[in-house]
Amino acid sequence: MWRVTEADLEAIAIGAGILGTGGGGNPYVGKLRARQAIREFGSVDILSPEDLPDDARIVCVGIIGAPTVGNEKIPDYQSYYALRALEAFVGETATAMLPNEIGGTNSVESFVPASIARIPVVDADGMGRAFPEFQMKTFFTYGVPCAPMALADEKGNTTIISEAVDARWVERMARALTIQMGSAACYAVGPMTADQVRRTAVPHTLTLARDLGRAVQQARNVHADTTEAILNSCGGKVLFQGKISDVERRTTGGFSKGTVLIEGTRADQGHKMTIEFQNENLIAWMDGNPVCIVPDLICIVDETGEPITTELLRYGFRVTVLGFPAPKLWTTTQGLAVVGPNAFGYNLEYSPLKG
Amino acid sequence: MWRVTEADLEAIAIGAGILGTGGGGNPYVGKLRARQAIREFGSVDILSPEDLPDDARIVCVGIIGAPTVGNEKIPDYQSYYALRALEAFVGETATAMLPNEIGGTNSVESFVPASIARIPVVDADGMGRAFPEFQMKTFFTYGVPCAPMALADEKGNTTIISEAVDARWVERMARALTIQMGSAACYAVGPMTADQVRRTAVPHTLTLARDLGRAVQQARNVHADTTEAILNSCGGKVLFQGKISDVERRTTGGFSKGTVLIEGTRADQGHKMTIEFQNENLIAWMDGNPVCIVPDLICIVDETGEPITTELLRYGFRVTVLGFPAPKLWTTTQGLAVVGPNAFGYNLEYSPLKG
Numbered sequence: 001m002w003r004v005t006e007a008d009l010e011a012i013a014i015g016a017g018i019l020g021t022g023g024g025g026n027p028y029v030g031k032l033r034a035r036q037a038i039r040e041f042g043s044v045d046i047l048s049p050e051d052l053p054d055d056a057r058i059v060c061v062g063i064i065g066a067p068t069v070g071n072e073k074i075p076d077y078q079s080y081y082a083l084r085a086l087e088a089f090v091g092e093t094a095t096a097m098l099p100n101e102i103g104g105t106n107s108v109e110s111f112v113p114a115s116i117a118r119i120p121v122v123d124a125d126g127m128g129r130a131f132p133e134f135q136m137k138t139f140f141t142y143g144v145p146c147a148p149m150a151l152a153d154e155k156g157n158t159t160i161i162s163e164a165v166d167a168r169w170v171e172r173m174a175r176a177l178t179i180q181m182g183s184a185a186c187y188a189v190g191p192m193t194a195d196q197v198r199r200t201a202v203p204h205t206l207t208l209a210r211d212l213g214r215a216v217q218q219a220r221n222v223h224a225d226t227t228e229a230i231l232n233s234c235g236g237k238v239l240f241q242g243k244i245s246d247v248e249r250r251t252t253g254g255f256s257k258g259t260v261l262i263e264g265t266r267a268d269q270g271h272k273m274t275i276e277f278q279n280e281n282l283i284a285w286m287d288g289n290p291v292c293i294v295p296d297l298i299c300i301v302d303e304t305g306e307p308i309t310t311e312l313l314r315y316g317f318r319v320t321v322l323g324f325p326a327p328k329l330w331t332t333t334q335g336l337a338v339v340g341p342n343a344f345g346y347n348l349e350y351s352p353l354k355g
Numbered sequence: 356m357w358r359v360t361e362a363d364l365e366a367i368a369i370g371a372g373i374l375g376t377g378g379g380g381n382p383y384v385g386k387l388r389a390r391q392a393i394r395e396f397g398s399v400d401i402l403s404p405e406d407l408p409d410d411a412r413i414v415c416v417g418i419i420g421a422p423t424v425g426n427e428k429i430p431d432y433q434s435y436y437a438l439r440a441l442e443a444f445v446g447e448t449a450t451a452m453l454p455n456e457i458g459g460t461n462s463v464e465s466f467v468p469a470s471i472a473r474i475p476v477v478d479a480d481g482m483g484r485a486f487p488e489f490q491m492k493t494f495f496t497y498g499v500p501c502a503p504m505a506l507a508d509e510k511g512n513t514t515i516i517s518e519a520v521d522a523r524w525v526e527r528m529a530r531a532l533t534i535q536m537g538s539a540a541c542y543a544v545g546p547m548t549a550d551q552v553r554r555t556a557v558p559h560t561l562t563l564a565r566d567l568g569r570a571v572q573q574a575r576n577v578h579a580d581t582t583e584a585i586l587n588s589c590g591g592k593v594l595f596q597g598k599i600s601d602v603e604r605r606t607t608g609g610f611s612k613g614t615v616l617i618e619g620t621r622a623d624q625g626h627k628m629t630i631e632f633q634n635e636n637l638i639a640w641m642d643g644n645p646v647c648i649v650p651d652l653i654c655i656v657d658e659t660g661e662p663i664t665t666e667l668l669r670y671g672f673r674v675t676v677l678g679f680p681a682p683k684l685w686t687t688t689q690g691l692a693v694v695g696p697n698a699f700g701y702n703l704e705y706s707p708l709k710g
Binding site: 085088089150155156157158159160161162163164165169172173176177179180181 | 440516518520524528532
C-alpha cells in the first residue's frame with residue numbers, strides 16, 4: 001500500500017500519459033483534478049489487489065467521451081455522483097475504487113470519488129493501457145457483468161443502464177447518452193468482488209505508471225536520454241523518430257478520430273510513419289507496412305519524454321514513437337476479439353510487436 | 356369503471372386514431388397487441404380518476420420512437436419490462452397504469468402491462484391527444500416529477516433515467532437511447548399519486564375514444580355520414596376535403612417527420628392544404644394560411660371515418676381533414692410553452708380553432 005502524494009501525481013501524469021497510448025484524456029487535466037480533490041478531501045491509499053479484503057466491493061469509474069471535449073469541459077465531481085447513483089441502485093456501498101484504464105486523466109479519475117468517499121483505490125485497471133470504448137475492459141472480457149452502470153453529467157442528469165445484452169450494448173447506449181450530455185460524462189460500474197478484480201484486472205499499473213514517470217523525471221534531472229529511461233523502465237522499442245507533417249482529426253460520434261503523418265528524421269530520414277487513432281493510437285504504419293498493431297501500445301513522446309495525447313498532436317512537433325507489447329490478457333483469442341484490429345474495423349491480423 | 360371487451364378495443368382503435376391526430380403509432384397494431392394480452396392474461400378494468408384510492412401508485416407507460424419503425428418492429432412485452440424496472444428502482448409496486456397519450460397504439464399500450472400485472476388502467480392520459488415528445492405531457496407541465504423513467508427494448512436492454520434537469524432532458528436522453536435501441540422502445544415513468552393524476556391528467560379520454568369509435572361504427576352500420584358522427588360525438592369542424600397529391604416523409608432523429616399536400620375536391624375544389632407533421636399533425640395551412648395550429652387537433656380520415664396516421668398517408672387517398680379544439684390544460688400560458696407552435700420551432704402565434 002502507498003499513499004498518493006502530489007509528487008506521485010506528477011509522476012503518474014507522465015507514466016499514464018505514456019501507457020495511455022495517446023488517449024485516456026489529457027494527463028495534465030487529470031493531475032490538477034486529482035490534486036484538487038486530495039487537497040480538499042484528503043489523500044488516497046493505493047491498495048494492491050492481493051491486499052483487498054475478500055468481502056471488498058469495488059467500483060470502477062471513468063470518464064467517457066471525446067478527449068478534445070474533455071479538455072475544455074472539465075468534469076467536476078460527477079464520477080462521485082455516478083458512484084453514488086450506482087450505490088443507491090444496488091443498495092451497497094463501495095469499499096474501494098478501481099481505475100477503468102491506465103491512461104491520461106482516467107488513470108487518476110478514481111482518486112476524486114475515492115478521496116471524497118474516503119476509501120482506497122486498487123492498484124490495477126481494466127485495460128493496462130487506454131482504449132476508446134467501454135466494452136474494451138479485461139473485466140468484461142473475462143466474465144464480470146457489464147451492468148449496472150451509472151452515467152452522470154455536470155448538469156444534473158444521471159442515468160443507469162440496469163440491464164444490457166452485452167458490454168458493446170452498454171458502450172452503444174452510454175455513448176449516445178454521452179453525446180447528448182455534451183460528449184464528456186463520468187460513469188461507475190460494478191461493484192466487483194476482490195476475486196473478480198484479482199482474476200480479471202491488469203495488476204499494479206498505478207505503481208507501474210508512477211515508477212515510469214519517476215524514471216522520466218530522473219532522466220530529465222540529469223539531462224539523460226528520456227527515451228532510454230522509458231524503455232529501461234517498461235520494455236518496448238523505438239518505432240520511429242521524426243517531425244509531424246500533418247494531422248487530420250475530427251470529433252465524431254463521441255470520439256476524437258484521425259490520422260497523424262510523421263516525416264522521418266535522423267535514422268528514419270526518408271521514411272514516413274502514419275498513425276491512425278480513435279481517442280487512442282491504434283495502428284502505426286511505416287512506409288505503408290503495419291509495424292505496431294492494437295492492442296500493442298503506440299506512444300508518441302517529445303524529446304523530454306513528455307507523452308503527447310492525440311488531441312494535442314500538432315504540425316511541426318519533433319517526436320519519438322514508441323511501441324510496447326500489450327498486457328497478456330489482451331493477446332488471447334478472447335482478448336483480441338474485443339480489442340484486436342478487427343474490433344476497430346481493420347481487416348488486419350494482429351502480430352505481436354517485434355523485439 | 357368498465358371492463359375492456361374486444362369490441363371496446365375495436366372502438367378505441369378508431370376513436371384514439373382520430374384523437375391521435377395522425378400519431379401515437381398505428382392503432383391497428385395497438386389493438387392486436389392489447390387483444391393478445393387480454394386473451395392471454397385476462398381483461399383490464401378502466402377506472403375513473405375520481406375512483407382511485409388515495410394511496411394509489413400510478414405508473415404511466417408508453418411507446419417512444421418513430422411510428423414508421425413501430426409498424427415493423429412491433430413491441431412484445433417491453434412496456435411491462437419497463438414497469439418492472441421502474442418498480443425495482445423505486446422499491447414500490449404500481450397499483451394502476453395510465454396511458455401516456457390518447458393516440459393510436461399508445462392509447463392501449465398500458466393495457467398490456469396492466470393485464471400481465473392484473474391492475475386497472477386509469478381513464479385518463481397525459482395529452483388528451485398525441486404528441487411526439489416525452490416532455491409534452493400535462494403531468495410534467497403541472498409539476499409532476501419527470502424522473503425516474505425506465506426505458507426497455509425487445510433485446511434485453513433496460514435503462515433508468517434516475518435524475519434529469521427537466522422533462523426536455525429526459526426526452527433528449529431517452530430519444531438518443533431509443534435510436535440506439537432501433538427507433539422504437541417502451542418507457543415507464545412515475546409512480547404518481549391519485550391526487551397528481553386527478554390534478555394534472557386529461558380525464559375520461561379512454562371513454563371518450565371508445566364512444567367516438569362507437570359513433571363511427573354505428574354510422575358505418577347504417578351507411579350514415581361518419582364525419583357527421585365524429586363531429587356530433589366530440590365537436591370540432593371540417594377543415595378540408597380533397598385528394599392527397601404528395602407526401603414527403605423521412606424517419607429522422609427518432610421521429611417520422613414530413614409534409615402532406617392535399618388538393619381540394621367538392622367545396623374545396625381549387626384550394627390546397629398542406630399539413631406538416633412530426634409523428635403527429637402539427638399545422639394545417641390552407642392556401643398558405645394556418646387554419647389549425649398545434650395544440651389544436653388535426654385529424655385526417657377517409658370516407659369511412661377511418662383515421663389515417665401520418666406513416667400511412669399515401670398519394671391518391673381521398674381524405675377529410677378535421678380540426679378539434681385542444682384540451683384546456685394545453686391552452687394556458689404554461690401549456691402553450693410546452694406544446695404550442697413555438698415548441699416545435701414555428702415562428703407562429705397559437706390562435707384557437709375558429710368554430
